[in-house]
Amino acid sequence: MLEQDTAKKYSEFKVKELGIKLARLGRIVEHLEIPVLIVLEGWESSGRGEIIYNIVRELNPKFYDVKVFEPLSEKEKAYPEMTPYWNAIPEKSHIRLFDRSYYYELFNHKEASAAYDLLKQGIENYEKALYDDYTVVVKFFVNVTEKTQRENMEALIDDGYEQVYVEKLDREQNKHYEAYAKRFEHGLEATNYSFAPWHILDGADVKEASKEALGILIDQLQIGIERMLRRREGGMRLVRHYQGDRHPLAELDLTKTLSEDDYDAQLKDLQKDAADLQLKLFMAKVPTVLVFEGVDAAGKDGSIERLIKRMDPRMVKVHAISAPSAEENRYHYLWRFYKRLPEDGKMSVFSRSWYGRVMVERVEGFAEKNEWERAYKELPQFEKELYDHGALVLKYFVMIDKDTQLTRFEDREDDPDKQYKITEEDWRNRNKWDDYIEAMDEMLERTHRDYAPWILVEGNDKNYARIKVLKTFIQQAKAHLKAREGKDK
């Protein structure tokens, strides 16, 4: 790939001219609320700085920025590897340029290793998710010969900029040029996706390379604009809808109960055990992600409360997820969840979660069919990333029958300390009970995974439900720690 001939199509243009053309498209992109991600990779000392300067020079500073990724800090390493990049995705109307990126990390991993494959998969999922969300993703790699790289370094040193611009890696690459070239070649080939192909820029002449980059960006923005317009006219790509025929919720035995005495006899010990296990997870640096879903008034929050009762509130955070805010809506729907991931050793409990995509957003039509159907691939990928990073991922679904729900709604309305829990919306959702059950059944069937299992909880009897949540957490946490020990050996 590095050998690829980059035609000098734009020689006759001035950089400024091309910049102005790009800025015009930038304003259209802004109007149409298209996010744009430009990834700029390449050799060290290949002139990336000047290329960036030429790319952005005519853009409205209000709608672009440059995000520089340094090698990951210890703090950043305490999260799944793609987290910093998810946190940094461009919002709608915004052009963001990554100076270095996940590719910097990828190219520094050994090519044939589990870590390499995982990161590669994470990158593919990331770029695909952004592409599917109508982000324009453009990737550049600035290639230089060994000689040009050396000359660039010497020029920087002559100018007195050694301290700022010439780092250990620059020298290292130049010394082992062939080895790095091979590594880049391999990495570029492996990540040259049809939805986000690489564009090689020849760093021999930085001005020409800048023009080439501008020309490519102009083309790609036009393509992105057309895609978005087609989408707005309803022309989304159709997807085949998979429909299972199992009905896990109907199979639940909701008559299960636990007496008050049995409940009282077990509760405190189980809570102590759960808290102990959370501390063990903390000491083992295992992050925990717990999802609680269920029909309204099923008792999700009550179960969460009992589960975390004795845990250290500094290590456990409950995220009550409701409709995305106006700001959150300006990003890919997974963005707000990446922002809420626990760091290693801590626990995030989600009262409602990313599964809203295939439940409320599906039933109420907030997501188009195309979008929620796609989520069936994206959500397990997301959870696999957490698991691969070492997380314990458990998903609870608490179920009650329709009569029980009615009783609880009425109780809530009559209790001034609980009234805030019941809204008009809950009554509206209740009217769509069957639609929700259909969506939930499908969700439970299609997103159950060994690495992120659904645990169905019979919720008509609150005592029974709370004890079941505690017991299954304890059991799963123990198993996770044990499996981990096995691996460490």
Place this chain on the structure above:
Amino acid sequence: MLEQDTAKKYSEFKVKELGIKLARLGRIVEHLEIPVLIVLEGWESSGRGEIIYNIVRELNPKFYDVKVFEPLSEKEKAYPEMTPYWNAIPEKSHIRLFDRSYYYELFNHKEASAAYDLLKQGIENYEKALYDDYTVVVKFFVNVTEKTQRENMEALIDDGYEQVYVEKLDREQNKHYEAYAKRFEHGLEATNYSFAPWHILDGADVKEASKEALGILIDQLQIGIERMLRRREGGMRLVRHYQGDRHPLAELDLTKTLSEDDYDAQLKDLQKDAADLQLKLFMAKVPTVLVFEGVDAAGKDGSIERLIKRMDPRMVKVHAISAPSAEENRYHYLWRFYKRLPEDGKMSVFSRSWYGRVMVERVEGFAEKNEWERAYKELPQFEKELYDHGALVLKYFVMIDKDTQLTRFEDREDDPDKQYKITEEDWRNRNKWDDYIEAMDEMLERTHRDYAPWILVEGNDKNYARIKVLKTFIQQAKAHLKAREGKDK
């Protein structure tokens, strides 16, 4: 202060009862959009964890969280010291508990040092600003005797939690108990503000301490609710309005010009010099904050563009500031600027800035008189914090006369590449020209400081203005670096 007798007023209540009372007030706070900040400090191994647990146990997880501050990382130290705490202020309707805080840092500084005084001032400004913004600020310090602390440590070790909970500092404090007690005493006295007094909790009995904390919080939330209701009824505290009688804008000689030849002859060299200086600032780890204000169409963005032309776009970020977003409006007005500060060595250029508070927000009535008048104290404090951290702070005000503005508005409307720069709002603002000039004059007179000077730029002639901006930046950056060298010696 540590000796202070903490009465056991709430002994007869159960923790849960008090928790439920607090939760009720929490829901009122949520409705009234009051932010609540609880600062929990104290000795290590004093039982803070359990007190936190008791405080939050009945609260709705959707509206509270616990923010744990670890000792500051290197990355965090690359910003003014109060930045992490500003970034973490609670939003409206939200109860946030700081487990450790800036006080942890303060108590670890030497009592009599410039660093101590600066941080103390930063803390006072912070708590006062939040208080003035109707945040409820409640500060607790958990006191334990040497013996209790030792016993707590031993109990944690017995339980097998040494690794998680007993750190070097715990032992250190216990070993030098008297010295630490003196230091805490001094720090508590020095920061016992009337708007945010300390409440000492006796850690001898953690349950009693928790009840005491809950009781105090219930009182403080009630006070906060009353304050907010009075505010909503228009009962803001009045402030005396200072009105100067100088008119700096009228004194400007807007006829100054620079010929095209003179401009071309100087521009490139000056841009190179400016870029060189930016690199020098980077190498010296000096952050730079540039503010650009001015009437509409004065040429702010054009001047910025020329100034940063040759600078490395990875080190310089332009922030175009417009009306705060819905999310930003849920925080203190300075929050969005703390989030945009440059790290050490980098540059943030603000095209419009925090001065909107005393210009557009004043003239259009978005801020009440009380609020913008208060900003006259807060804005210089904010800039002093930047300066004290080592920043170069320069504020440019670009001025044109009313006729020139009209010409530029019309030009913009006729040029498809510039049309986006002109909106209805610009025409509306133009109709309030005199009101704006009055506000601007006052601002220039009252917020000019040696450490953050206003540089007035005659803008009728764009060439003249751009060269003046470049020259003054170069001159001030050189002076700043020189003064710094002097200090380092």
